[in-house]
């Protein structure tokens with residue numbers, strides 16, 4: 464990809480033209496580095512040549528050359544013959560690895576396929592910069608906004624309304640990611656109000672929550688942590704991939720009488736399945752008939768990778784339902800910003816339930832989200848086109864290196880869910896470490912166990928890494944086939 468060229472005059476406009484404290488090359492390098500870290504110089508921009516900068520800034524060519532050499536050494540620029548010096552951010556030693564996720568440490572040369580999440584979108588630094596200029600207005604207050612900043616709640620409410628689910632900003636709570644929203648929702652929904660339980664049309668005094676299998680592993684942990692007893696509905700599987708059978712869901716609901724449900728109808732994690740329009744109304748009727756108040760996780764809803772209209776949001780079809788959403792999949796998980804849409808009559812109860820968990824999301828990150836949302840549709844379009852290419856590249860890798868694996872390419876989301884010829888995904892995840900790959904085995908996605916025949920392969924790593932996935936995976940699979948045992952017995956720690 465070619466990088467946008469930054470003219471020498473423009474660069475001088477950004478970093479200033481001195482006076483430069485001696486040694487000048489060091490002050491010049493420090494000024495460029497500061498502009499990169501605070502987002503005034505965007506990652507990916509191509510700097511002017513040393514000669515052009517020297518002429519524009521009134522320093523010698525030797526000085527600009529030494530400044531660029533220092534920036535190169537500090538990893539602020541990458542210089543390639545023919546394509547000049549391109550701005551980048553230096554890697555932080557150990558910075559990609561979290562101790563909670565990798566207690567034994569990690570190796571940065573490994574390809575990490577444990578996470579369906581992107582690296583930060585290009586404008587994040589710029590958005591932080593712009594958001595900082597609005598932060599001052601909030602400083603005279605206490606900074607506690609347990610419902611979220613009004614300006615962001617309005618933007619999110621508008622987006623629901625545009626999608627066909629008319630929403631008042633009062634129905635929106637800004638949360639710590641979609642997972643934070645799911646935790647609040649399930650806590651509030653399971654919190655039995657005795658007067659309601661006695662009411663014939665009221666909620667059932669049970670902690671049962673209906674959930675798909677496979678599903679997003681942290682949702683399993685969150686629901687169980689909130690005291691839910693899971694009622695597991697195994698998604699159907701056929702030639703078209705995974706799908707829902709509404710009649711089978713109704714039967715299970717009739718037998719088990721759950722109080723709530725946690726469902727991912729939009730590019731379901733991990734299968735990528737999308738609940739079709741024709742089944743959405745049926746599902747809404749079934750949930751209503753069985754007095755189940757559902758939580759729909761729409762974390763991946765914007766990641767449709769094929770042309771065509773998205774089906775009606777479930778929240779437009781069933782008014783007594785909760786939806787959670789997030790910026791993690793389009794912008795960056797590091798923002799930790801998500802939201803929930805709550806039925807009007809439940810807002811007060813949810814808001815007080817939330818106060819038992821946390822006191823709100825950070826103000827600066829909410830302001831950053833406001834800035835990002837300004838250009839949202841273009842960013843989503845860009846994100847989709849990158850993911851589409853990545854999905855096709857990974858599918859081609861798997862097909863060519865592992866032709867005996869079954870693959871149904873999903874129409875959206877961030878991962879392939881591949882079927883192995885033998886139930887060995889646990890040992891595959893162990894063998895993979897010997898070949899520089901980190902994987903999450905199928906059983907992690909199974910609320911009631913099983914699924915060792917499946918493996919999730921996110922297509923969120925770089926193109927260069929993806930090109931190495933096929934050979935590494937094939938070598939790991941050969942090793943796994945020769946291994947005995949069933950693989951890890953406890954759930955892996957993953958976030959996305």
Ligand SMILES: Cc1ncc(COP(=O)(O)O)c(C=O)c1O
Pocket residue numbers: 579580639640641642643679727732760762763788789790791796800801958959
């Ligand atoms: C279905 C689903 N819900 C929630 C999350 C977590 O999102 P957040 O970072 O917004 O908490 C993920 C991340 O992968 C996900 O796939």
